[in-house]
C-alpha cells in the first residue's frame with residue numbers, strides 16, 4: 411500500500427494549499443522495515459518532526475526580526491543558518507556543513523579540510539587530472555572544501571567520480587557543470603553540493619576514470635544523470651539548479667540513504683527524480699530522503715520524485731507544473747508530504763499530484779473523490 415498523505419488527494423482545484431510551515435498531519439506509520447539497512451535511521455518520523463520544528467523556529471525568529479533594519483532572516487532554517495550568522499559566509503564557508511536538515515543533515519562535506527580553488531574549467535585527462543581542475547579536487551582522499559575562482563562552465567569528458575568528504579561550493583561564482591558528463595556519487599559518503607548549475611548532462615563512459623589518488627577504473631556507459639547516487643549516504647544537495655539531462659536530474663539507487671535535497675530548482679525535464687531503481691531491491695527499504703524547499707518549475711513531466719520503498723519526507727516544496735504527475739510511488743514507500751503547494755496543469759487528464767504505479771486503480775479511486 412502506498413501511504414499517501416491526505417493532502418495529495420485534493421487535486422481537482424488548480425491551486426492547492428499554500429505553504430504551511432507546521433505539520434497538519436502525521437504520516438501514517440508503519441514505516442518500512444529498516445532493519446534491512448544498516449545506515450537507516452531507526453525512527454524516520456522523528457527526523458521529519460525535527461525538520462518541522464526547525465522550520466517553525468526559524469519562522470518565529472524571522473517574524474520577530476521583521477521590523478529590524480538589515481534583516482537577513484527569511485524563515486528558511488538552512489539559509490538563516492549559513493547566511494545570517496553575523497559573519498560573512500565568505501569568511502566562514504565551512505559553517506554551511508552545520509546547516510543541513512532532514513535525513514542528509516549529517517553530511518559533513520569537506521568540513522575541517524583545506525579550501526581548494528578550482529581555477530581551470532578543463533577536463534582533458536580523466537585518469538590524470540591536472541591540479542586546478544574540479545576533477546583533481548573531487549578525487550582526493552580526506553576532507554576538501556572545493557570553491558571556484560570565477561564564473562565558469564565545466565564540460566566534463568567523463569563522469570565526475572566524487573570521493574567521500576567533499577563539498578562542491580559554488581557560492582560567489584556562477585558555476586555550470588554542463589554539456590558533458592555530470593556527477594556520480596558511488597559508494598561514497600559525506601558529500602555537499604551547493605550552489606551549482608547542473609544541466610544538459612549526457613551519457614559518457616567506455617573509458618577509464620579516476621576515483622581516488624590510488625584508483626582508476628573502467629566505466630561502462632553512464633545514463634546521463636545530473637547527479638547519480640549509487641550506494642551513497644550522508645549526501646546533501648542544496649541551492650542547485652538542475653535541468654535538461656539525458657536521464658534523471660537526480661537519481662538515488664542501490665541502498666543509498668541519508669539524503670537531503672533542498673532549496674533547488676528543477677526545470678525542463680521528463681524523469682526528474684528517481685529514488686529506488688527496482689521494486690524488488692530490498693535494501694532500498696532503508697532509503698531515507700528529505701526533499702525540502704525546492705521549486706519544481708517549468709516544463710517538468712513526472713517523478714518529483716518517483717519513490718520506491720523507503721521513507722520520503724517531502725516538505726514545503728513548490729510544484730508549479732507537471733505534465734503527468736508530481737509524486738509517484740510503488741513497492742510500499744512511505745511518503746510523508748507536508749506543506750507543499752501543487753498547481754495542477756490545465757490538462758484534465760493530468761490533475762493528479764500523486765500516482766501509485768503498482769496500485770494505480772486503488773489510489774486513483776481514493777484520490778479522485780471530489781474534495
Ligand SMILES: *[C@@H]1O[C@H](CO)[C@@H](O)[C@H](O)[C@H]1NC(C)=O
Nearest residue numbers: 442443444445446447692695
Ligand atoms: C525486517 O526484515 C528482516 C529481514 O528481512 C526480518 O528478519 C525481520 O523479521 C523484519 N522485521 C520486522 C519487524 O518486520
Ligand SMILES: *[C@@H]1O[C@H](CO)[C@@H](O)[C@H](O)[C@H]1NC(C)=O
Nearest residue numbers: 480481482484489490493494
Ligand atoms: C543572504 O543574505 C544576503 C544579505 O542579507 C541576501 O541579500 C541574500 O539574498 C541571502 N541569500 C540567500 C540564499 O538567502
